[in-house]
Amino acid sequence: xxxxxxxxxxxxxxxxxxxxxxxxxxxxxxxxxxxxxxxxxxxxxxxxxxxxxxxxxxxxxxxxxxxxxxxxxxxxxxxxxxxxxxxxxxxxxxxxxxxxxxxxxxxxxxxxxxxxxxxxxxxxxxxxxxxxxxxxxxxxxxxxxxxxxxxxxxxxxxxxxxxxxxxxxxxxxxxxxxxxxxxxxxxxxxxxxxxxxxxxxxxxxxxxxxxxxxxxxxxxxxxxxxxxxxxxxxxxxxxxxxxxxxxxxxx
Amino acid sequence: xxxxxxxxxxxxxxxxxxxxxxxxxxxxxxxxxxxxxxxxxxxxxxxxxxxxxxxxxxxxxxxxxxxxxxxxxxxxxxxxxxxxxxxxxxxxxxxxxxxxxxxxxxxxxxxxxxxxxxxxxxxxxxxxxxxxxxxxxxxxxxxxxxxxxxxxxxxxxxxxxxxxxxxxxxxxxxxxxxxxxxxxxxxxxxxxxxxxxxxxxxxxxxxxxxxxxxxxxxxxxxxxxxxxxxxxxxxxxxxxxxxxxxxxxxx
Numbered sequence: 001x002x003x004x005x006x007x008x009x010x011x012x013x014x015x016x017x018x019x020x021x022x023x024x025x026x027x028x029x030x031x032x033x034x035x036x037x038x039x040x041x042x043x044x045x046x047x048x049x050x051x052x053x054x055x056x057x058x059x060x061x062x063x064x065x066x067x068x069x070x071x072x073x074x075x076x077x078x079x080x081x082x083x084x085x086x087x088x089x090x091x092x093x094x095x096x097x098x099x100x101x102x103x104x105x106x107x108x109x110x111x112x113x114x115x116x117x118x119x120x121x122x123x124x125x126x127x128x129x130x131x132x133x134x135x136x137x138x139x140x141x142x143x144x145x146x147x148x149x150x151x152x153x154x155x156x157x158x159x160x161x162x163x164x165x166x167x168x169x170x171x172x173x174x175x176x177x178x179x180x181x182x183x184x185x186x187x188x189x190x191x192x193x194x195x196x197x198x199x200x201x202x203x204x205x206x207x208x209x210x211x212x213x214x215x216x217x218x219x220x221x222x223x224x225x226x227x228x229x230x231x232x233x234x235x236x237x238x239x240x241x242x243x244x245x246x247x248x249x250x251x
Numbered sequence: 252x253x254x255x256x257x258x259x260x261x262x263x264x265x266x267x268x269x270x271x272x273x274x275x276x277x278x279x280x281x282x283x284x285x286x287x288x289x290x291x292x293x294x295x296x297x298x299x300x301x302x303x304x305x306x307x308x309x310x311x312x313x314x315x316x317x318x319x320x321x322x323x324x325x326x327x328x329x330x331x332x333x334x335x336x337x338x339x340x341x342x343x344x345x346x347x348x349x350x351x352x353x354x355x356x357x358x359x360x361x362x363x364x365x366x367x368x369x370x371x372x373x374x375x376x377x378x379x380x381x382x383x384x385x386x387x388x389x390x391x392x393x394x395x396x397x398x399x400x401x402x403x404x405x406x407x408x409x410x411x412x413x414x415x416x417x418x419x420x421x422x423x424x425x426x427x428x429x430x431x432x433x434x435x436x437x438x439x440x441x442x443x444x445x446x447x448x449x450x451x452x453x454x455x456x457x458x459x460x461x462x463x464x465x466x467x468x469x470x471x472x473x474x475x476x477x478x479x480x481x482x483x484x485x486x487x488x489x490x491x492x493x494x495x496x497x498x499x500x501x502x
Binding site: 062063064066076078079080082083086087100103104106107110111114117121125126127129130138141142145149153154157160161163164165166 | 313314315317327329330331333334337338351354355357358361362365368372376377378380381389392393396400404405408411412414415416417
């Protein structure tokens with residue numbers, strides 16, 4: 001499907017990780033809207049890790065994005081995951097209908113983004129440009145704080161957003177699925193991968209959130225996507241990484 | 252001035268720091284739009300550090316914000332600084348007119364927000380709930396990375412957004428002042444306070460950004476605000492803190 005501008009949707013993101021691009025991939029997949037995941041194309045079509053930023057620079061006018069993901073629709077280029085979703089969701093049927101709801105969805109997506117950054121920094125507290133192995137003692141200290149203090153606070157927040165949604169507790173905003181429900185699924189799934197031991201305990205306290213996670217995973221288009229080769233497995237290069245010693249740190 | 256809903260604007264934020272609330276205060280001040288800075292009212296009107304979150308909880312229905320600032324307009328409550336500005340700016344004359352421009356403004360504001368978080372973490376890399384004194388060696392290591400690698404990248408990005416703005420290099424988006432210009436002013440001013448030595452060098456590389464900073468500071472309403480007691484001075488409790496040993500770390 002093309003945008004009203006008559007152009008196709010192109011996602012520019014690293015081809016080997018879920019990362020922040022996965023929040024955008026999930027929206028396209030749930031909507032059933034075709035998109036080109038440029039980094040995963042053959043190299044002569046702009047694919048590959050080295051080529052994706054270069055392909056984007058060649059395509060666009062104006063400043064290059066500070067970071068990927070970037071969405072390209074014709075000559076329109078937009079980066080920052082939450083900005084992309086806020087712009088894209090109304091076009092593909094995944095935004096609340098009313099302006100207040102769209103503002104709340106953006107607020108929640110930004111809080112998920114903050115939580116994602118803190119999870120990333122749990123294994124990279126000193127510098128994202130250094131290896132994990134160069135910041136292990138610091139990562140252990142930060143992970144303790146993330147698992148004992150920060151994640152419980154974030155998870156309780158999303159749970160209370162579900163519990164107090166006046167339209168019902170099946171969705172974060174309004175009475176039908178929006179992109180932030182997909183993002184909550186992705187966030188919880190990443191935590192399950194990174195911190196299986198800690199999450200056994202933490203997940204039991206947020207039943208409404210876990211129910212959203214399960215319902216999203218069972219939606220036909222999402223289930224088909226998760227079972228397909230398009231879904232890159234979680235791995236040790238992404239945001240959510242499983243280092244057993246960090247998962248243990250809270251105990 | 253009241254919103255179209257006929258309600259007044261209330262900002263809920265900590266009364267003793269600029270922090271993330273300052274980006275919202277600057278927008279109200281530049282627009283000349285009255286707002287109630289609730290945390291700075293007398294205690295019997297909800298003011299004071301302890302009272303501000305309690306006052307907000309009493310006022311609102313639904314889940315409490317994950318963090319402040321929060322904007323309240325009648326029964327509408329919104330948190331997350333970038334979400335607040337994206338919602339508020341079109342109502343007070345500080346947003347781009349067109350939808351593409353609004354998306355780019357949100358993108359840039361989110362990149363400023365990311366940079367602000369990294370500056371915060373330069374003095375609190377392990378845990379925001381611990382004192383700086385409990386994470387000094389780690390802060391020194393992280394500050395080196397922030398000053399040598401991350402800040403140059405962020406500053407170059409904003410400079411290139413100005414340089415490549417097709418409507419001219421006086422503003423980040425379009426051909427007139429928007430809230431992201433105010434936010435760039437605030438970001439650079441915070442860096443000048445926190446890292447005077449590093450910024451002497453870094454600022455010389457981003458003349459267009461420094462020019463925006465100076466022009467914003469000279470705007471009549473902003474100049475009056477900065478000279479008034481409403482502008483809380485930078486201090487060692489906020490996001491931007493001056494620890495000379497961290498400013499030196501890059502040299």
